[in-house]
Amino acid sequence: MKEKSLRSHEQWQGKIEVISRCAVNNNEDLAVAYTPGVAFPCLEIEKNKEDSYKYTRRGNLVGVITDGSAVLGLGNIGPLAAMPVMEGKCLLFKEFAGVDAFPLCIGDNDAETIVKTIKLIEGSFGAINLEDISAPRCFEIEERLNEICDIPVFHDDQHGTAIAVLAALLNAVKVAKKDSSIKIVVNGAGAAGIAISNLIYEAGFQNIVICDRYGIITVDNAANKYQKDCALKFNKDKKGDLNDALFGADVFIGVSVGNILTEDMVYSMNQNPIALFGADVFIGVSAGNILTEDMVSSMNQNPIVFALANPVPEIMPEAAKKANVKVMATGRSDYPNQINNLLVFPGILKGALKARINKITSEIQLAVARGISSCIDEKELSCENIIPSVFDKKIVELVSDIVCSFKK
Amino acid sequence: MKEKSLRSHEQWQGKIEVISRCAVNNNEDLAVAYTPGVAFPCLEIEKNKEDSYKYTRRGNLVGVITDGSAVLGLGNIGPLAAMPVMEGKCLLFKEFAGVDAFPLCIGDNDAETIVKTIKLIEGSFGAINLEDISAPRCFEIEERLNEICDIPVFHDDQHGTAIAVLAALLNAVKVAKKDSSIKIVVNGAGAAGIAISNLIYEAGFQNIVICDRYGIITVDNAANKYQKDCALKFNKDKKGDLNDALFGADVFIGVSVGNILTEDMVYSMNQNPIALFGADVFIGVSAGNILTEDMVSSMNQNPIVFALANPVPEIMPEAAKKANVKVMATGRSDYPNQINNLLVFPGILKGALKARINKITSEIQLAVARGISSCIDEKELSCENIIPSVFDKKIVELVSDIVCSFKK
Numbered sequence: 154m155k156e157k158s159l160r161s162h163e164q165w166q167g168k169i170e171v172i173s174r175c176a177v178n179n180n181e182d183l184a185v186a187y188t189p190g191v192a193f194p195c196l197e198i199e200k201n202k203e204d205s206y207k208y209t210r211r212g213n214l215v216g217v218i219t220d221g222s223a224v225l226g227l228g229n230i231g232p233l234a235a236m237p238v239m240e241g242k243c244l245l246f247k248e249f250a251g252v253d254a255f256p257l258c259i260g261d262n263d264a265e266t267i268v269k270t271i272k273l274i275e276g277s278f279g280a281i282n283l284e285d286i287s288a289p290r291c292f293e294i295e296e297r298l299n300e301i302c303d304i305p306v307f308h309d310d311q312h313g314t315a316i317a318v319l320a321a322l323l324n325a326v327k328v329a330k331k332d333s334s335i336k337i338v339v340n341g342a343g344a345a346g347i348a349i350s351n352l353i354y355e356a357g358f359q360n361i362v363i364c365d366r367y368g369i370i371t372v373d374n375a376a377n378k379y380q381k382d383c384a385l386k387f388n389k390d391k392k393g394d395l396n397d398a399l400f401g402a403d404v405f406i407g408v409s410v411g412n413i414l415t416e417d418m419v420y421s422m423n424q425n426p427i428a429l430f431g432a433d434v435f436i437g438v439s440a441g442n443i444l445t446e447d448m449v450s451s452m453n454q455n456p457i458v459f460a461l462a463n464p465v466p467e468i469m470p471e472a473a474k475k476a477n478v479k480v481m482a483t484g485r486s487d488y489p490n491q492i493n494n495l496l497v498f499p500g501i502l503k504g505a506l507k508a509r510i511n512k513i514t515s516e517i518q519l520a521v522a523r524g525i526s527s528c529i530d531e532k533e534l535s536c537e538n539i540i541p542s543v544f545d546k547k548i549v550e551l552v553s554d555i556v557c558s559f560k561k
Numbered sequence: 562m563k564e565k566s567l568r569s570h571e572q573w574q575g576k577i578e579v580i581s582r583c584a585v586n587n588n589e590d591l592a593v594a595y596t597p598g599v600a601f602p603c604l605e606i607e608k609n610k611e612d613s614y615k616y617t618r619r620g621n622l623v624g625v626i627t628d629g630s631a632v633l634g635l636g637n638i639g640p641l642a643a644m645p646v647m648e649g650k651c652l653l654f655k656e657f658a659g660v661d662a663f664p665l666c667i668g669d670n671d672a673e674t675i676v677k678t679i680k681l682i683e684g685s686f687g688a689i690n691l692e693d694i695s696a697p698r699c700f701e702i703e704e705r706l707n708e709i710c711d712i713p714v715f716h717d718d719q720h721g722t723a724i725a726v727l728a729a730l731l732n733a734v735k736v737a738k739k740d741s742s743i744k745i746v747v748n749g750a751g752a753a754g755i756a757i758s759n760l761i762y763e764a765g766f767q768n769i770v771i772c773d774r775y776g777i778i779t780v781d782n783a784a785n786k787y788q789k790d791c792a793l794k795f796n797k798d799k800k801g802d803l804n805d806a807l808f809g810a811d812v813f814i815g816v817s818v819g820n821i822l823t824e825d826m827v828y829s830m831n832q833n834p835i836a837l838f839g840a841d842v843f844i845g846v847s848a849g850n851i852l853t854e855d856m857v858s859s860m861n862q863n864p865i866v867f868a869l870a871n872p873v874p875e876i877m878p879e880a881a882k883k884a885n886v887k888v889m890a891t892g893r894s895d896y897p898n899q900i901n902n903l904l905v906f907p908g909i910l911k912g913a914l915k916a917r918i919n920k921i922t923s924e925i926q927l928a929v930a931r932g933i934s935s936c937i938d939e940k941e942l943s944c945e946n947i948i949p950s951v952f953d954k955k956i957v958e959l960v961s962d963i964v965c966s967f968k969k
Contacts, residue, residue, distance in 0.1 A: 158598035159605065159616070165582050167618025168594055171661040172580055173652045174573050179952065180894040183903075186576055187649040189872060190566035192633055197567065199635075199642035208567070209644045210575025225600055227607075232684045234607035236617045241595040244581045253579035255663055257685045266681070273678050276640045277665045464597060486588040495591075544587065 168240040169247070169255070206279065206509070215254040215502050216278040217242045218271060220262050223287035223310075223344075226463075232258030235285060242284055242309075250499030250549050252506065254282070264290045268297045275302050279506045282498065283308040288343040289377040299512060305505045307513050311348035313494030313501070317540070318349045318406060318459060319356055319522035321492050324529055324539035325404070325480040329455045333357040335403035336453065340364045340395060340443075340467065342380050345408040350387060355515050356522065361387040362402070366409070368394035399448050404457040407444065407467035444468035449476035458482070461492060480536050489537035496525055496543055500552025507553060508560035517559050524555045576648040577655070577664070614687065614917070623662040623910050624686040625650045626679060628670050631695035631718075631752075634871075640666030643693060650692055650717075658907030658957050660914065662690070672698045676705045683710050687914045690906065691716040696751040697785040707920060713913045715921050719756035721902030721909070725948070726757045726814060726867060727764055727930035729900050732937055732947035733812070733888040737863045741765040743811035744861065748772045748803060748851075748875065750788050753816040758795060763923050764930065769795040770810070774817070776802035807856050812865040815852065815875035852876035857884035866890070869900055888944050897945035904933055904951055908960025915961060916968035925967050932963045 162168075175186055184190050194208035206212040221235035222228075239256030246254035255278075259270050267290075271281060281304060283295055291308055298306040307313075326335065337358055339350050342365040350363050363370055363383050369391050375381035391398070399405060444467040449456060457480045458473050460466030466483045473481045482490035501513060501521060510517070528541045528548060541548055570576075583594055592598050602616035614620040629643035630636075647664030654662035663686075667678050675698075679689060689712060691703055699716055706714040715721075734743065745766055747758050750773040758771050771778055771791050777799050783789035799806070807813060852875040857864060866881050868874035869892045878896050881889045890898035909921060909929060918925070936949045936956065949956055 154592070154598055155601045158593050158601040161583070161593050161598075162602040162616040166620065167622070167661075168582050169618060170580050170582050171577050171622070171651065171655065171663050173655045174576055174578050175569070175652065177652065177656045183894075183951075184562070185566050185569050186652060187646075188633060190562055190569075191645045191649050192635060193563045193566040194570040194645040195632060195635060195638060195642045198645070199638045202641050205641045205644060208570040209648055210577060211644070212574065214575070214579070224603060225596060227600060227603060230603060230607045233610050233613045234603045236613060236619070236685070237599045237602040237606070238595075240617055241599050243579065244583065244585065244594060247579065247581045248585040253575075255579050257682050260681050260684055270678055270681050273668050273674070274665050274682075276668055277644070486591070543591075 162237060168237075168244045171255075205276070210253060211277070211279045213251075213253050213506055214278050215243075215246055215252055215280045215282050215506070216271075216274070217246070217254050217256045217282045217284055218259065219256075219284045220259045220267055220286055222262050222285070222290070224285045229262070229287065232260045239284060242282065245495060246282075246499055246502070249495065250503040250553070252499065252503050262290070264293050264297075267294050268301075271298055271306070272301055275304055278304060280304050280502050281306040282502060283310075285310065288347070289379045291344050292347070292379050303511060305502070305511050305513055307498070307502060307505075308344065309494055309498045310344040312352070312513065312518055313497040314345040314408065314461075315348040315352040316497045316501075316518050316522045317492050317494050317525070318461075319352050319519070320496070320525035321459065321482050321490065321540040322353060322358070322404065322406075322457070323356070323523065323526040324534055325457045325459075325482070328534055328536055328539060329403075329457055329479045331403055331455070331457075334360060336360045336362070336401060337404040337406065338362050338364065338395070338398045338402045339406045339408070341408035342370055342376075342383060343408070345461075347379055347383055349406060349408060350383060352515065352518055352522070354386070356519055362391055362398045363387050364395050364398050368392075369398050395443070396448055396451070400451050401453050402456070403453045404459070405444060405449075405452065405467070406459045407462055409443075409462045409467065446472055446476040449473060449478055455479035459492060480539060482539065490539050491543070492540060493543050496541065496548055497521065497552065500549040501556055503549060504553035504556025508557040510556060510559055513556075514559075517556055520555050520559070521552050524551055570645060576645075576652045577662075579663075613684070618661060619685070619687045621659075621661050621914055622686050623651075623654055623660055623688045623690050623914070624679075624682070625654070625662050625664045625690045625692050626667065627664075627692045628667045628675055628694055630670050630693070630698070632693045637670070637695065640668045647692060650690065653903060654690075654907055654910070657903065658911040658961070660907065660911050670698070672701050672705075675702050676709075679706055679714070680709055683712055686712060688712050688910050689714040690910060691718075693718065696755070697787045699752050700755070700787050711919060713910070713919050713921055715906070715910060715913075716752065717902055717906045718752040720760070720921065720926055721905040722753040722816065723756040723760040724905045724909075724926050724930045725900050725902050725933070726869075727760050727927070728904070728933035729867065729890055729898065729948040730761060730766070730812070730814075730865075731764075731931065731934040732942055733865045733867075733890070736942060736944050736947060737811075737865055737887045739811055739863070739865070742768060744768045744770070744809060745812040745814065746770050746772065746803070746806045746810045747814045747816070749816035750778055750784075750791060751816070753869075755787055755791055757814060757816060758791060760923065760926055760930070762794070764927055770799055770806045771795050772803050772806050776800075777806050803851070804856055804859070808859050809861050810864070811861045812867070813852060813857075813860065813875070814867045815870055817851075817870045817875065854880055854884040857881060857886055863887035867900060888947060890947065898947050899951070900948060901951050904949065904956055905929065905960065908957040909964055911957060912961035912964025916965040918964060918967055921964075922967075925964055928963050928967070929960050932959055
């Protein structure tokens with residue numbers, strides 16, 4: 154995989170390209186597309202800012218922006234090293250949704266600086282996709298940008314993952330014949346874990362315990378104010394380790410925080426194609442396989458396990474089966490039920506651009522999750538089919554249409 | 562022209578587009594272009610920053626960046642309204658040089674803020690083309706960025722124009738049988754006027770008088786430190802108005818500063834295609850036609866006039882002819898000798914990217930000007946043929962090769 158990836162990337166010389174949409178073959182072409190003709194759309198936009206969507210590429214253009222601080226599970230590898238991932242994300246926007254996306258890396262990890270920089274260039278884009286910015290700064294950055302920007306700012310690592318998880322959860326609950334009162338353990342309290350907990354709570358699943366590597370998060374051991382908010386909202390009067398949390402639980406959702414995978418570990422991976430979207434990605438061996446059969450056995454009957462750490466899930470599907478897991482999902486493409494935010498982000502921002510929606514509210518997120526969930530026909534629903542394939546062509550349009558339905 | 566331009570821009574929905582350079586049709590494609598395969602180029606770049614040119618689009622990518630403060634002759638119309646021009650510039654980079662270019666507008670006119678913002682995102686690009694930033698901030702911004710950035714930062718309104726003017730001047734002097742001791746009057750002391758004066762001085766033309774709308778610039782009437790430097794360097798012991806400056810001059814180079822053209826004036830323009838690159842563009846009626854036949858008659862024998870204000874030159878070619886001008890050039894495509902920086906910027910940044918040259922020094926600028934000048938064969942050289950057409954396909958490669966020859 155290493156050799157193939159390096160060779161391919163070298164051949165591509167970039168996974169995206171900027172091309173022209175009009176020819177310039179003579180003075181007349183020049184006069185319309187450039188001076189003096191270009192003065193007219195400029196003057197129209199000066200009079201009415203909305204016209205920037207009419208006369209420039211802005212209406213179909215997403216900025217994919219990172220500071221390189223939480224890239225895959227590789228951690229804070231910096232802005233330059235993050236760019237292959239950002240180009241990859243732009244590639245996916247184009248290939249899956251026809252949306253133009255352009256990658257930018259910001260050479261500073263300071264939240265205030267990142268917010269100011271993005272605000273300064275927001276007029277160049279129709280939407281912003283924040284990518285691979287580490288928690289807890291990612292929460293503050295997204296919140297503040299959504300307060301001050303006129304365009305939607307979407308942190309996919311949070312909400313894309315949360316929406317995909319909720320879509321799968323809604324079907325898993327049907328298959329396992331459970332209801333919204335079930336006890337759900339979320340393991341991982343970074344961008345994905347906190348966003349998942351909040352979104353499934355909004356969807357009516359309010360019996361949640363959220364853990365990190367030190368166990369159940371409490372007001373006292375919370376690492377930041379966002380974890381503290383979670384402790385107060387979900388974990389009141391609860392404490393202990395993951396074993397304690399899982400006792401009698403119906404659902405386990407694992408999205409462990411990355412940055413523990415070494416280079417050697419990456420290089421030791423095999424050639425099986427594995428999609429890593431679902432989790433904070435690349436949890437690494439030490440955090441993979443943390444869910445034992447005994448732990449699963451202590452869960453409620455017909456347990457649901459979403460082991461989204463990648464490439465090594467918190468428990469392998471084979472072991473989960475032995476422990477009588479009823480519904481098993483991973484972030485991997487080589488097992489059934491791949492939970493992948495690629496189901497979400499292309500359609501979300503396609504719709505937001507189309508309908509000029511400037512906030513991806515939790516109402517929109519809930520509706521999208523329900524929409525993706527409903528793509529699996531009741532007749533086709535089974536333990537091994539709770540979520541559509543990322544290559545199901547109808548998903549992007551469906552998600553986009555749902556977002557558009559929120560146009561005021 | 563207005564209707565055609567607005568209709569075309571609306572149809573184009575952007576003059577540039579971001580496309581993908583590789584397909585994503587199945588899980589294996591995903592695994593190479595995105596996770597987990599993308600981790601390998603990320604890790605290579607983390608180890609060696611130079612590899613960002615190998616594994617991402619950076620090596621062929623220019624950021625075209627403005628604050629919207631001096632857009633064409635329309636003045637400070639703001640970041641959003643500047644975008645059709647920036648997209649146009651990106652279009653020209655692609656169409657003329659095959660270079661990818663992406664436009665960004667910065668929503669602040671503060672020089673310090675612009676410098677910091679561009680520095681923060683420099684890793685996203687292989688070169689920066691500053692565009693339509695008003696003087697004198699443009700000088701400070703370009704200087705500081707070239708000090709602190711690892712990639713070339715080129716302000717085309719200054720140097721692109723200066724290089725094109727010098728290329729034309731070298732041939733005009735031959736045709737008019739003059740030498741480098743000739744007296745040259747530069748009218749306009751903004752980005753273009755100051756850069757032209759400095760570059761032709763470097764080329765050996767050291768008898769220069771630089772004027773602005775108030776006449777010969779002196780230490781006392783200089784509007785900023787850059788004009789003051791010019792007064793000291795070029796205008797020592799000289800004072801008076803443009804009439805005084807022109808007395809006995811051999812060459813007039815007009816690049817009046819824009820921002821005096823009203824919207825009504827733009828709308829009153831006719832349908833003749835006019836290229837505006839040469840000057841600070843759009844000088845407007847009041848500043849056009851400022852050079853009278855009497856003034857030209859007071860010049861030396863066989864005077865050379867580059868009247869680059871657009872769309873109305875400082876003197877129309879017909880009037881110049883009556884006043885016995887020997888060599889006449891404008892920024893317009895409908896007269897002979899169009900001086901247009903489109904001859905310069907695509908090749909300059911193509912070459913800089915190719916050879917990884919991080920400063921476009923004055924040595925490079927002089928060599929490029931001489932190279933463009935030499936494209937007109939001695940046999941073909943005439944009063945009406947001192948500079949190649951922008952559609953001469955060999956120019957971009959020639960300029961690029963010259964820049965590449967400076968690779969260390």
